[in-house]
Amino acid sequence: MHAIPEFKIGRVPLFAPIRFARDPLRFLRQGFDECGDTFKIRLFREFIVTRDPAFFRHVLQQHHKNFKKGNSVKMLRPVLGNGLVISDGDFWLRQRRLVQPAFHRERLQELYLTMGDLTAAFLDELESFRGKAAIDVDAKMMGITSDIALKTLFGNMNTEDKEQIYKQVSRTQTYLVTRVRKPYRLPLMAINGEDRRFKSDLTYFNSLVYDFIRKRRLSGETPNDLLQLLLDSTDEETGEQMNDEQIRDEAITMFAAGHETSATGLSWLLWELSAQPEIVARIRAEANVFEKTPGFEQLIQMPYTRQVVEEGLRLYPPAWTMTRESTVDQEIEGYPIPKGSSVFMSIFELHRNPSLWDNPYAFNPENFQADTVKNRAKFNYLPFGAGPRICIGQQFALMEMQLVLAALVKRFDFVREPGYLVGLHPQIVLKSTNGIKLYLR
Numbered sequence: 001m002h003a004i005p006e007f008k009i010g011r012v013p014l015f016a017p018i019r020f021a022r023d024p025l026r027f028l029r030q031g032f033d034e035c036g037d038t039f040k041i042r043l044f045r046e047f048i049v050t051r052d053p054a055f056f057r058h059v060l061q062q063h064h065k066n067f068k069k070g071n072s073v074k075m076l077r078p079v080l081g082n083g084l085v086i087s088d089g090d091f092w093l094r095q096r097r098l099v100q101p102a103f104h105r106e107r108l109q110e111l112y113l114t115m116g117d118l119t120a121a122f123l124d125e126l127e128s129f130r131g132k133a134a135i136d137v138d139a140k141m142m143g144i145t146s147d148i149a150l151k152t153l154f155g156n157m158n159t160e161d162k163e164q165i166y167k168q169v170s171r172t173q174t175y176l177v178t179r180v181r182k183p184y185r186l187p188l189m190a191i192n193g194e195d196r197r198f199k200s201d202l203t204y205f206n207s208l209v210y211d212f213i214r215k216r217r218l219s220g221e222t223p224n225d226l227l228q229l230l231l232d233s234t235d236e237e238t239g240e241q242m243n244d245e246q247i248r249d250e251a252i253t254m255f256a257a258g259h260e261t262s263a264t265g266l267s268w269l270l271w272e273l274s275a276q277p278e279i280v281a282r283i284r285a286e287a288n289v290f291e292k293t294p295g296f297e298q299l300i301q302m303p304y305t306r307q308v309v310e311e312g313l314r315l316y317p318p319a320w321t322m323t324r325e326s327t328v329d330q331e332i333e334g335y336p337i338p339k340g341s342s343v344f345m346s347i348f349e350l351h352r353n354p355s356l357w358d359n360p361y362a363f364n365p366e367n368f369q370a371d372t373v374k375n376r377a378k379f380n381y382l383p384f385g386a387g388p389r390i391c392i393g394q395q396f397a398l399m400e401m402q403l404v405l406a407a408l409v410k411r412f413d414f415v416r417e418p419g420y421l422v423g424l425h426p427q428i429v430l431k432s433t434n435g436i437k438l439y440l441r
């Protein structure tokens, strides 16, 4: 065994956390440049940081039982409760079995109809922005993906509640990330109203979801949405069903995990495509198979569009990192990993690791050409994670992104304002610094 190289920044202990908080991606890149694919770093506590696919395979698949989410998701617990993203062990396994059927192919095919209708309406709504001032692409993508998430989860929701939710989700994310990255601000947040606003946002959100559950139970109706599936799902062994709190936790988890990720992925794609006319032309050529929005069966006739989506998730992985806590003393790739260690796996850096990808910073959908994919090691590309805890919504997200992207590109030109710069801003998902703004033509 050999020691993990340590990435050290100056002698003052606060230097590293402050630099990390300011610009996590640049800071970690420096660590990889200086130390190689795995290193340890002391922020407020110690982390083992990696972009080595062998680490991902060990942690997520081969020895997943030797890890738990543990501390890494503590900050999300007040919002996500004990939902799938947070839970561990037997409870997680039971919940995963209960929720999994919601994402079977036949169910997805039904949910796809809702996605298609909402996307068609979204295209018409965007028409009024054609030829006008640049649009805030992030906000528009959040609009369509949260409409899709809310409708496929809960059925119909009034516009006022929807708008309130959009506002609160972004506020809540900023609040949670600040607490973790800048713990020295905690005393200030307790008195400047941020803690209070977070609590009131959460109360509002909870009451909305419990209200949905209660009304649905009373109505006797059984519409075809994810909430109904959660209400109906029964443990095969015990015959047990989820109580209201568990349903709340899983519903909020699906909403939280499932809309901003796809929205950010779409925003980055539109940003890239606004500088890639040849790729746009190839997507449009495939888009001949449909009129306004592609049907479920037509997705398969658009393999190049799918490659573009996959390349977007490589270069700009919305879930840019995953963390686990080791539950035993173990060894990974010759490095000692003591019990209690936090392993921080950077999907962002895995996808840009120069020893795994040719020309890693270029946007190149040929990376996902069928033969190239066949010859690539599975653990080099993990936008949805891997192993038993792989994203439950992977297929949902891929079809949603392919649908929305193809429909938008067929109908509109997205044009950059000359000189407008966009930087990477990793929050819980990989956002942009200045927001993505594009003209619609």
Ligand code: HEM
Binding pocket: 084, 085, 096, 253, 254, 255, 257, 258, 259, 261, 262, 265, 317, 318, 319, 322, 323, 382, 383, 384, 385, 386, 388, 389, 390, 391, 392, 393, 394, 396, 397
């Ligand atoms: C582009 C879109 C998406 C990306 C990039 C993404 C990414 C991920 C990743 C990387 C994980 C694994 C986290 C870990 O192992 O620590 C994950 C888990 C999860 N995702 Fe997604 N996701 C996306 C969309 C969705 C959607 C649409 C849903 C639900 C409708 C969803 C629900 C979940 C859930 C519930 C988990 C936890 C699974 C478990 O631990 O059993 N995600 N996602």
